[in-house]
Amino acid sequence: xxxxxxxxxxxxxxxxxxxxxxxxxxxxxxxxxxxxxxxxxxxxxxxxxxxxxxxxxxxxxxxxxxxxxxxxxxxxxxxxxxxxxxxxxxxxxxxxxxxxxxxxxxxxxxxxxxxxxxxxxxxxxxxxxxxxxxxxx
Numbered sequence: 748x749x750x751x752x753x754x755x756x757x758x759x760x761x762x763x764x765x766x767x768x769x770x771x772x773x774x775x776x777x778x779x780x781x782x783x784x785x786x787x788x789x790x791x792x793x794x795x796x797x798x799x800x801x802x803x804x805x806x807x808x809x810x811x812x813x814x815x816x817x818x819x820x821x822x823x824x825x826x827x828x829x830x831x832x833x834x835x836x837x838x839x840x841x842x843x844x845x846x847x848x849x850x851x852x853x854x855x856x857x858x859x860x861x862x863x864x865x866x867x868x869x870x871x872x873x874x875x876x877x878x879x880x881x882x883x884x
Contacts, residue, residue: 806874809848819845823875826851826867834865850874 785796815823818841826832831854834842839859845851846859850871853862867875 806848806850806870810844813844815844816841820875820878823850823867823871824879826865827872827875831864831866834859834862836860845871 785798787794787796822838822841822845834853842851842865843859846853846865849868851865851867853859854864854866855862859865
């Protein structure tokens with residue numbers, strides 16, 4: 748009777764104990780996957796911490812709440828795949844929001860209207876890679 752009670756108790760606690768041990772062992776990884784997790788940046792010698800949702804809001808704010816058009820997504824993919832590309836001023840209206848959001852940059856540095864070439868930024872590359880991985884187009 749006593750052995751059956753102990754076996755029943757062990758059986759009932761086995762999975763919760765395994766789950767607890769895994770959670771403790773991988774707590775740093777699990778914490779990084781949580782929506783409220785923080786990431787550290789160092790820009791121009793200033794280090795700060797933010798969350799992924801805050802970073803998303805920052806990009807959305809720079810896009811003035813608009814969603815990227817299919818043409819803009821195609822530009823980001825092209826710049827990611829082909830690298831720095833000659834700039835045609837006829838594309839100003841499509842590319843200006845991308846530049847303002849920090850997703851692309853102009854060369855030589857200055858203004859989009861005076862540049863000769865454009866290229867994707869690391870932030871733009873992260874965004875288009877995440878979208879492509881998600882399978883949306």
